[in-house]
Amino acid sequence: MAVIDIATSVCQSVPTMAVIEVVQAHKSYRRARKLPTMAVDGLDLLVEQGGVHGFLGPNGSGKTTTIRMLLGLVRPDSGELRIFDKAVPEYLPQVIAGVGALVETPLFYPRFSGRLNLTLLADVAGVPAARVEECLELVDLRDRAADRYKGYSLGMKQRLGIAAALLKNPRLLILDEPTNGLDPAGIREVRELIRRLGREGRTTVCLSSHLLGEVQQVCDSVTILSHGRRVASGRVCEVLSAGGIADVRLRVPEHVRGGEVLVAAGFSVTDAGDTWLVHDVPDAAAITRVLADAGHFVRELTPVAPDLESVFLQLTGDGPDEKPEVAP
Amino acid sequence: MTVASDTAVERPTTSPRPSLLRAESRRFIHRRFIQILLAGVLVGSATAAIIMSFQFAKTTPELLAQAKQQQEAAVAEQNGYRADCVKMLAPTANAEEACGPLATVNDYGDVTNFLPKHPYVFATGMPDLAVGVGAVVACIAFLVGATWVGAEWSSKSMVALLFWEPRRVRVIAAKLGTLVAAMAVLAAVVQLSWTAVGRLLGSARGTTGVPVDFWGELLATQGRIVLLVVLAALAGFALANLVRNTGAALGIAFVVLAMVESAVRALEPSWQQWLFTDNAMALVLPQGYTIRYLQDTSFNGEPTEIFLSHWHGGLFLGGTVGVALILGTWLFRRRDLT
Ligand SMILES: Nc1ncnc2c1ncn2[C@@H]1O[C@H](COP(=O)(O)OP(=O)(O)O)[C@@H](O)[C@H]1O
Numbered sequence A: 001m002a003v004i005d006i007a008t009s010v011c012q013s014v015p016t017m018a019v020i021e022v023v024q025a026h027k028s029y030r031r032a033r034k035l036p037t038m039a040v041d042g043l044d045l046l047v048e049q050g051g052v053h054g055f056l057g058p059n060g061s062g063k064t065t066t067i068r069m070l071l072g073l074v075r076p077d078s079g080e081l082r083i084f085d086k087a088v089p090e091y092l093p094q095v096i097a098g099v100g101a102l103v104e105t106p107l108f109y110p111r112f113s114g115r116l117n118l119t120l121l122a123d124v125a126g127v128p129a130a131r132v133e134e135c136l137e138l139v140d141l142r143d144r145a146a147d148r149y150k151g152y153s154l155g156m157k158q159r160l161g162i163a164a165a166l167l168k169n170p171r172l173l174i175l176d177e178p179t180n181g182l183d184p185a186g187i188r189e190v191r192e193l194i195r196r197l198g199r200e201g202r203t204t205v206c207l208s209s210h211l212l213g214e215v216q217q218v219c220d221s222v223t224i225l226s227h228g229r230r231v232a233s234g235r236v237c238e239v240l241s242a243g244g245i246a247d248v249r250l251r252v253p254e255h256v257r258g259g260e261v262l263v264a265a266g267f268s269v270t271d272a273g274d275t276w277l278v279h280d281v282p283d284a285a286a287i288t289r290v291l292a293d294a295g296h297f298v299r300e301l302t303p304v305a306p307d308l309e310s311v312f313l314q315l316t317g318d319g320p321d322e323k324p325e326v327a328p
Numbered sequence B: 001m002t003v004a005s006d007t008a009v010e011r012p013t014t015s016p017r018p019s020l021l022r023a024e025s026r027r028f029i030h031r032r033f034i035q036i037l038l039a040g041v042l043v044g045s046a047t048a049a050i051i052m053s054f055q056f057a058k059t060t061p062e063l064l065a066q067a068k069q070q071q072e073a074a075v076a077e078q079n080g081y082r083a084d085c086v087k088m089l090a091p092t093a094n095a096e097e098a099c100g101p102l103a104t105v106n107d108y109g110d111v112t113n114f115l116p117k118h119p120y121v122f123a124t125g126m127p128d129l130a131v132g133v134g135a136v137v138a139c140i141a142f143l144v145g146a147t148w149v150g151a152e153w154s155s156k157s158m159v160a161l162l163f164w165e166p167r168r169v170r171v172i173a174a175k176l177g178t179l180v181a182a183m184a185v186l187a188a189v190v191q192l193s194w195t196a197v198g199r200l201l202g203s204a205r206g207t208t209g210v211p212v213d214f215w216g217e218l219l220a221t222q223g224r225i226v227l228l229v230v231l232a233a234l235a236g237f238a239l240a241n242l243v244r245n246t247g248a249a250l251g252i253a254f255v256v257l258a259m260v261e262s263a264v265r266a267l268e269p270s271w272q273q274w275l276f277t278d279n280a281m282a283l284v285l286p287q288g289y290t291i292r293y294l295q296d297t298s299f300n301g302e303p304t305e306i307f308l309s310h311w312h313g314g315l316f317l318g319g320t321v322g323v324a325l326i327l328g329t330w331l332f333r334r335r336d337l338t
């Protein structure tokens, strides 16, 4: 299990201005001969300028639908949506020049090269050809830019999608699960790129993800969605610590007696076979001290990264039980 | 990914203007399908022209004299048979009744029928040529129109474009504009080239003399052909945009044109005035198009005639294509794109 690495800057406060605002948005998809799916159900959302903001939620929680509503691809049933303080979709044409987006999988012409695909978009946005090359360079696709998109690997396709989203040099970059399908190296590269863009301060990045670890790694603030609703939001460290996540995995040579010592000292523990899970530990040193005083020596002591399920349990008292996915 | 490079580039003042049309034209010329079709039109036209140049020949006085000889020989031969017939008759029989009248050169039509190759008569051949070539180009235009927007739906890049231009009607309009311009140019260039080919055939393999109002009428016909080509492209576009799939659009077109229309012709001939092919002919044929069919099933009596004017054809085709386009665009405007 990876050790959580929360950047030190995460909890510092930043001056604010709303980039995305959603108030009580509802959206249900109507389908022939089926019950409507409530995809977004009274969602409130506020993304402030600067940094990286995460939309965190399990599959089917309405992340993509929210992004589609913001981009005018899907019409909300009710609610207010604003980008840069302008109501969307009404004023989308005015703000779209500042918004770059990659929603789910990239959509390109399969028989055209990566470069031609970007050039077509550059024509639409009035972006000079030099910027196309810059963006290709940025995602490390210069060498393969003349090849057909069809022949790209999943990671290359995703990277071209990110390059397209960056083409406008946008003030708001919306990336919907951009690391889906990438190999570990690709994932790391994309996350580094996102973090860097967020740090530069010019671009506000909105990253949707179903991976808690990803949000912890790259996001400054987060909104957690469940069943189309916001269940928590704020700075990443605050939201996640409010979820009581400081569990520690402990291994001692004398398993049973070690546990007894901890219980006697007032710790809440769970037996996990040959290790103990110690809950709500403010400071791991407290465990070592208690055990050492009783003559036990610690063989392993690891902070346990919380999984999304446990955060959800904490936040909602309800698991993120998945609604069935529909094929698009 | 080169994490170190700098993205915060200020947009230079020399940025090109945003232009959907530029993007669409660029896409048009890069489409492999369209490149192949255009190459096909070029090669097909050249082949057809070469074949035609072998089928016609100029008439020379010698050839004409030869033809005259052959014609007279044919008459003589026929009258030889007749003479044999008359010889075997009883003297009381009527020769006219039993063996037919004496043959004359007039029974063998024009002397040019006896030429080994006909001359190409530009004045009468060109209008037919224009319509024939136009029909082929109209079919190609339908195909281009359908794939032009069908490819957008199959690659879903129609949705991707909306991240860049959220006004959906504009997106459609740019695609339509590019298609109309390209197909009009294609049709006009093909007509012009074939007029030149016809003229060349006339001067090298026939005659080029034309009546006074020939050029005006030819130009009008060719103008209507360009219109038909554009309408065919729009029809392909409208259909593929409605069903959001190229293959389905072509399938529907085939079923309608090849099966439904034949069935209507056989079962309910008076409805022919509302068929696409009949109206297409009415639009482009120099004199409009007259439908003729027999009212009663005993095949007696005068055929009923329905005359379809250029206007009838143009308005019917334009109207149906227009309705399909508006419906498709309206659906596209309000549709959730996921
Ligand atoms: N085109 C669609 N038609 C019907 N239902 C859909 C469609 N797209 C999404 N949904 C449903 O809406 C809900 C939210 O989906 P989505 O916004 O894609 O969630 P997420 O991106 O968080 O995984 C899911 O239950 C999903 O099945």
Ligand SMILES: [Mg+2]
Pocket: A060, A063, A064, A065, A104, A176, A177
């Ligand atoms: Mg999604």
